[in-house]
Amino acid sequence: MLISFYYGGKFVGHSTTSYPEGCRISLSLLLSTKMYDPEGLENIRFPSADLIQNDRQKQVTKKLFGHLERGVLLHSNKNGIFIKRLCQGRVFCSGNSMMFKDRPNKLERDEVVKIFDTNQFFRELQQFYNNQSQLPESRVILCFGEEFPDMAPLRSKLILVQVEQIYIQQFRDEARKNCQNNLMIQPPEEPHPDQVFRFPDICGPHQRSFFRENQQITV
Template identity: 50%
Template sequence: MTDRNPGGRRLRQWLIEQIHSNLYPGLLWENDEETMFRIPWKHAGKQDYNQEIDASIFKAWAVFKGKFKEGDKAEPATWKTRLRCALNKSPDFEEVTDRSQLDISEPYKVYRIVPEEEQKCKMAAALSSSDVTDMECSPLEIEELIKESSPEDYMGIIRRSHSPPQDTVRTQPQPEWWPSTCLNSVQAMQDSSPAGNFNAAFSQMMITFYYGGKLVGNTLTTHNEGCRISLFQPPLANEMLYGPDSLQNIRFPPVEMIENERQRHVTKKLFAHLERGVLVRANREGIFIKRLCQSRVFWSGMCSQYSSSPNKLDRDAVVKIFDTARFLTGLQLYQEGQCPAPDPIVTLCFGEEFPDANSAKYKLIIVQITQMNCQQVLDAFNARRTNYSSGNLEISDESQNDQMARIFQDLCSYNGQPRPCFRENLPITV
């Protein structure tokens, strides 16, 4: 069988050798069958922490991977994070949480060595080993970094991705940034008629930023062509890397707005993965997104394939994250009292899996995208329901009701029947 995860196999072989060597206190087999093992897991903040002993296996892995050599500055938190991430990313290992003991004087974790037969169904999705893969940590791992590491420790945790050489870029054809269905709808937006002006209203989105659950900024989009959410204004004539120059550029708020020092440092290092950002466009069909950045991006909304588990955006693929027709169907059902109100908001989470067991308020970087036209319709519906239930319908704002009726009528005349939402995962055309 072809080895699709050579990095993981190296880790498996290396770790088994270290267990048999008996050189590392606390690293030993958990059972006689040698299918599970203990690995010491003492927190660096404990009073009896001894770096030479308690960090020895993590340091050995850093040396083996060429990430540390004698004479370099000791970074025990970074060493620990590297091995933890490698274990969690490798299909060869699975943590046995009910056997782990983290609240004792000599804490340890227990991992199971997963048989190859059990891995076959997962092999296609297994990630190949690389420096970047080693550092893609789970939310719990990032939280542990915040608790455990000092600011200087973060220097080795997340590395910046470099843009390809400019001469290579010039030899490649220009990409098509959006699928043809999205482009067709944009033509209607450019119509100067009243209907065209109404179509343009569908392009308005509110982009709201949260760092660690705290609101740090919001921006209303004004460009029909869409927007780019990134770290800085990209250089001109660099469409291959950053998308068309006509896009509205919306910048992540600066990390200096974060009060907690450790959270600020971790977020700053995550910023190193966000250089190219994401492209977002809204029209009458819905909201489309394309992830360009190296950072993993997860999303949640009424069109999510999974409501309670992570939905990952693939890099350089167009994904439809909001569907106008589906919102309309939900609005009709809501009006009839058959279901809760549809949500015109899509949530993006950068660098950490989302949604998951942790609340969004614990995430380092959250961006919410609100389809403003749909939000206004929903607000008008709610206002009308409130007036009706309170008996004040006769004194409600007639102009507002008329406006709501016109918007709703136009929504109903939307080209195409309401349909179940789907993900458009289209590869880039070159």
């Protein structure tokens, strides 16, 4: 997976992970107990809020960080991308397997959710090659502490994390390059219904920065 971080719409860093069990995105690398970090998960840390130039934005982001200590777990396999919210702060997301496309999708705490369906992407990509649809979205966006998706511009959000399966990104880039050639692809077979991922049991182009001084966050 390629994981990119944006604060107030400004790109602040990225990480890649290929660990079989996935990764944990959180604030600290020091919580290394098995309760929080099951063996096999890679730790990925949020970039420091000190990278933010706007003092008010930096202050509010650090306040929000206080509710994100335990972070989220992410896992990627041939069936898609799965997430488990551990943190106290609310997490909202977009993804091709989420229920809503035009209003907020809230992730419930300690619940494993499939936020990206790989086979759905390939079906939509086939339709694109057949001139029946637009190029499908390959990215998942996580929004911490603020409702998403909504009418507010992405650059107004304090903390956004973009997640993408690297090989899916390559398929999308190739489709964009060859969209005039009417090429055909063969979608993968549908996964068996019980082919889902379960995390180990744990406690049960860059946009300019845009920040509202009256920013509201939810926890």
